[in-house]
Amino acid sequence: MTSAPPSTSTADEAAPPPGRRRAPVGSRILGGVGELLITAGVLLGLFVVWQLWWTDVEGEQQAASAVAELEESLPPVPEVAGTPRTDTPPVEVAAAAAEVFATLYVPDWGTDYAQPIAEGVDRPTVLDAGRVGHYPETAQVGQVGNFSVAGHRQTYGKPFYSIDTLAAGDEIIVRTAQAWYVYEVTTSEVVRPSEVEVIAPVPGDPEAVATEEMLTLTTCHPLWSTRERYIVHAHLDHWIPLTDGLPAALLPEGS
Template sequence: MGVDELLAGNKAARSRQARNRKRVRAARTRRGFVRTLIQLAGELLITAGVVVLLFVVWELWWTNIDAGNTQQNAVSQFARNFQGPVTPAAPQPAGTPPKNYGPPVVMPAINSPGEVFGVAYIPRFGKDYSRPLVDGVARAQLDTLGLGRYESSTMPGGVGNFAVAGHRQTHGAVLDAIDTLVPGDKIYVQTKDGYYTYVFRNDQIVLPTQGDVLLPVPTQKNAKPTQRFMTLTSCNPRFGTQERIIAYAVMESWQPASAGPPAAIAAQVAANKSKG
């Protein structure tokens, strides 16, 4: 083999080696770029997961604490301004019918969103359960003060439908246990005028568009009311909004503020007064 051929062969070999090195560097660059993209995507997914987790913690934990404090302050404020004894009246002798206080006093409709006009006590939800009743069902009311009155409904004790709404899992979770009510459970409502005792009757699952549950006689269009209803509405299922759960109750009795609270909630009424 001549010198020229040898030199040409070496030159071709060096050229092939250079091309091979370029291909290797290009492949490494592509692999590095892909690896960087994968790492970046992974970091973004982790970050998104942390953000979602923090949002869930905020929604299910912090909003309950924040709204719970606001609601307790509202109950304490109401109790501080309430005029009347906080101890129940002496029990009637055995065999004596319950004292009749006449027709219930019904305060005029407020129609002032955000105004607290009473307190609800539901022993089925816990012996310490007491939540403010506020006018209005917008987020401004339900996200802070809890149980909001539909402004189209009557006031406590009125003939017709006293209807309220509340959250289940967030912002105080005021109706979280609505599905645990059983027929015969008592729902007590305290206003400046006195105490109204409602008895739970039944519940119903409906679509969000079924507004007839708020009629003066629930679900009965054009019916003239003769009874005093209370209707509780909330989302269903607990972590969804696809449906609404409706709890119906009928008023059993009432007593003026001067008569003291019903014995079943007297301890909680006194506790709220002491906090006020």
């Protein structure tokens, strides 16, 4: 006598396997929210890596490339000390928007510190492209007035990261196609973003008539904030024709 076949009723087919009962709706919702939070955390982490690290990598590469391209267009400079001059410097022609026209050196920030200076302070084409930007409404380098520039203090190569280490007497050097301009730091200050008179021809006194050649560096302050601005002022100490030699602070060791 044959045995009866196993039951194949609809009820048996619908019954979940032992140990795999469906989770309550609330648990499934919480699980979905958890997955979304994990995904958001991963995306946030990637953004932080991009903001803190990759923009610096790109900014430094773009800066080095711009400096090298500018150097290729300049005549050779002998590695000897040029003779400082205090007479009237040559007239520098205004550059086109976003054009790199000079290189910034700060000896106290290392012998390899060299940042391109471009015309304008537009973020996409100048500041975020690893350049220091020249405020177009301010004087040209070496001229009577206030040659004023801006740069990032963090991200995009952070050219002004160490601005708060500059002290009176420190040198800031600008090289153009014609000359080296050696400025000496005079003062520094922290101001509100609205205090734009720091880049006036006479810093702090927009109505005054300029009588000397100034330089001003501006950047955000404190780190990772745009709440204030850190400002460094300097005056032109001397200049050197480009092909005469180097400023003493930029001579290779042992020269």
